[in-house]
Amino acid sequence: xxxxxxxxxxxxxxxxxxxxxxxxxxxxxxxxxxxxxxxxxxxxxxxxxxxxxxxxxxxxxxxxxxxxxxxxxxxxxxxxxxxxxxxxxxxxxxxxxxxxxxxxxxxxxxxxxxxxxxxxxxxxxxxxxxxxxxxxxxxxxxxxxxxxxxxxxxxxxxxxxxxxxxxxxxxxxxxxxxxxxxxxxxxxxxxxxxxxxxxxxxxxxxxxxxxxxxxxxxxxxxxxxxxxxxxxxxxxxxxxxxxxxxxxxxxxxxxxxxxxxxxxxxxxxxxxxxxxxxxxxxxxxxxxxxxxxxxxxxxxxxxxxxxxxxxxxxxxx
Amino acid sequence: xxxxxxxxxxxxxxxxxxxxxxxxxxxxxxxxxxxxxxxxxxxxxxxxxxxxxxxxxxxxxxxxxxxxxxxxxxxxxxxxxxxxxxxxxxxxxxxxxxxxxxxxxxxxxxxxxxxxxxxxxxxxxxxxxxxxxxxxxxxxxxxxxxxxxxxxxxxxxxxxxxxxxxxxxxxxxxxxxxxxxxxxxxxxxxxxxxxxxxxxxxxxxxxxxxxxxxxxxxxxxxxxxxxxxxxxxxxxxxxxxxxxxxxxxxxxxxxxxxxxxxxxxxxxxxxxxxxxxxxxxxxxxxxxxxxxxxxxxxxxxxxxxxxxxxxxxxxxx
Numbered sequence: 159x160x161x162x163x164x165x166x167x168x169x170x171x172x173x174x175x176x177x178x179x180x181x182x183x184x185x186x187x188x189x190x191x192x193x194x195x196x197x198x199x200x201x202x203x204x205x206x207x208x209x210x211x212x213x214x215x216x217x218x219x220x221x222x223x224x225x226x227x228x229x230x231x232x233x234x235x236x237x238x239x240x241x242x243x244x245x246x247x248x249x250x251x252x253x254x255x256x257x258x259x260x261x262x263x264x265x266x267x268x269x270x271x272x273x274x275x276x277x278x279x280x281x282x283x284x285x286x287x288x289x290x291x292x293x294x295x296x297x298x299x300x301x302x303x304x305x306x307x308x309x310x311x312x313x314x315x316x317x318x319x320x321x322x323x324x325x326x327x328x329x330x331x332x333x334x335x336x337x338x339x340x341x342x343x344x345x346x347x348x349x350x351x352x353x354x355x356x357x358x359x360x361x362x363x364x365x366x367x368x369x370x371x372x373x374x375x376x377x378x379x380x381x382x383x384x385x386x387x388x389x390x391x392x393x394x395x396x397x398x399x400x401x402x403x404x405x406x407x408x409x410x411x412x413x414x415x416x417x418x419x420x421x422x423x424x425x426x427x428x429x430x431x432x433x434x435x436x437x438x439x440x441x442x443x444x445x446x447x448x449x450x451x452x453x454x455x456x457x458x459x460x461x462x463x464x465x466x467x468x469x470x471x472x473x474x475x
Numbered sequence: 476x477x478x479x480x481x482x483x484x485x486x487x488x489x490x491x492x493x494x495x496x497x498x499x500x501x502x503x504x505x506x507x508x509x510x511x512x513x514x515x516x517x518x519x520x521x522x523x524x525x526x527x528x529x530x531x532x533x534x535x536x537x538x539x540x541x542x543x544x545x546x547x548x549x550x551x552x553x554x555x556x557x558x559x560x561x562x563x564x565x566x567x568x569x570x571x572x573x574x575x576x577x578x579x580x581x582x583x584x585x586x587x588x589x590x591x592x593x594x595x596x597x598x599x600x601x602x603x604x605x606x607x608x609x610x611x612x613x614x615x616x617x618x619x620x621x622x623x624x625x626x627x628x629x630x631x632x633x634x635x636x637x638x639x640x641x642x643x644x645x646x647x648x649x650x651x652x653x654x655x656x657x658x659x660x661x662x663x664x665x666x667x668x669x670x671x672x673x674x675x676x677x678x679x680x681x682x683x684x685x686x687x688x689x690x691x692x693x694x695x696x697x698x699x700x701x702x703x704x705x706x707x708x709x710x711x712x713x714x715x716x717x718x719x720x721x722x723x724x725x726x727x728x729x730x731x732x733x734x735x736x737x738x739x740x741x742x743x744x745x746x747x748x749x750x751x752x753x754x755x756x757x758x759x760x761x762x763x764x765x766x767x768x769x770x771x772x773x774x775x776x777x778x779x780x781x782x783x784x785x786x787x788x789x790x791x792x
Contacts, residue, residue, distance in 0.1 A: 233763060233766060233767075242766050243763075243766050289631075290630070290631055302730075304730065304731070306623055306628065311623065311731065311732075312732075313607070313731060313732020313733070314606075314607055314732050314733060314734040314768065314770065315732050315767040315768055316732070317729075317732045317763060317767055318730065318731055318732040319730065319732075320729045320730070320732075320762050320763065321729065321730055322762075323729055323762035323763075324725075324726040324729050324730065325643070325722055325725070325726060325760055326642070326643075326645070327644075327645060328643070328644060328722075335762055337759075337760065337762075340762075405642055405645075408641075408642070409641040409642060409726070410730060412634075412637040412638065412640055412641050413619075413621065413635065413636065413637070413638055413641065413727060413730065413731075414621070414628065414630060414635055414730075415628075415629075415630025415631050415632050415633070415634045415635040415636075415637075416630070416631060417631040442654075443642055443654065445637050445639075445640035445652055445654075445657075446550060446560075446634060446637065446640075449550060449559050449560050449634075450550075450632040450634055451631065451632055453631065
């Protein structure tokens, strides 16, 4: 059952839109990837398990499975056995680890996707060598993880790192979670798109053409591309999202005082266009900035493979 | 030099107004206390050290010092050697540990007062038995500490747990730290007093008589006493401070997922008058409350002695 006895370790990342599996070696290199579309949340749960098993077996390509790590976009219980709930998946307390173990005949370990990405960046990426780090994952919303003394903090319920729903504006923007003013309403892929739509009313933008005149069709990557072309609406949208990234990060740094802050997720592909305003806002907002080493805020290095790599680390560590 | 070879361990807590020293035994019991007035921040630093040494020696009362632990109301460097700065004390990078070690001829260890209080509550008080806890200290402002796997998180700069200056309201109330909207502007002894002053304009209150008709003379303990008497202004002030306590705590619980939340400091003497609205607000604001064990929010058990007891633990652990 151990990774040392030959066979391959597969890491699989199940997100809201796709399942991504790959063979991961001890240096964190990924090969032989396989992909499936996530069946969605209105299907029977076995369909999601089928997609996972298919992707894992395709990736292993006939080789013996030494172990499988699963990164899931949802709340995983503290023992790493179940997905308690997931906004884009049908699971509710599903004993995923045992189900997959039975079907695959090898050791399966399970964790939240943001924890997996943080573990990957700590071992093979942007937080390598740091004893403590804060990992903030900006995709559609905000996820994250806390690294302390080289370990990912799981928390009493396995729910540590849910940064996206920290309230930053009283009675603020309504959130999908049912509350208001959550951080991810101001700093995320969704916020980037909403900011752009609002700003397009004020000034012309290439986003009009890119979206075929329909603001509902604007996406995060579209805004990133428009900003690269010099579009002012897109650049202002990034400035705001970056500023809020810095404000929220300063709050977490005040509480945790980490060595380094790693920004990952799709939005982080914008690099310094996102990070520069964030660094400025963090410096402005962080208590005692004059009396401390303000942590570096750096982009994640492993990209979309971080979840897979960190899932495999569950088995390899 | 060790606490095991006979002699007494003294814990000393230096706050903005007083220096409190006491002999602390291994069960956390305090005896033979001594007290001095804190000389203030406009004196030469040696006067503060004199007050500390006097209180320590009075407490030891001729017995051999096995070791001294110091809890300081300020930022202590990560190695526990220096007080980097302190709002109510003259120290700026003062090598307090070595200075006291030279004067006392015994081992001296130093930490931030909130960290010491958390360590004390974890070993002898409200967080006993918990692997992880969040300690929030509500006095004039908000201090705090994070307990993970039984250890107080110090952070890369020794500055973890600075919860009071997490921003909860954009462009909010001005804070002594120079920024705006800090949590402690809405939930602290100062906030309690400010709320009361504002509410007295709207309705009659016993605080008018208690303060001799001068709202500037209202203090936190006065508001606590007025609330006990049923005063509506004082009760509304507590409801608001408690609500904000719950909102800020929910943010920290989202990030850290602790087993228990301990509320200490002077304002916590109000007990459930503070904690009930805080629990309600935490339940309302915390992400995934329906899918997790929401941590208990409990009052600290060791009162003003927590700093001394936790300082002594630096030597005893």
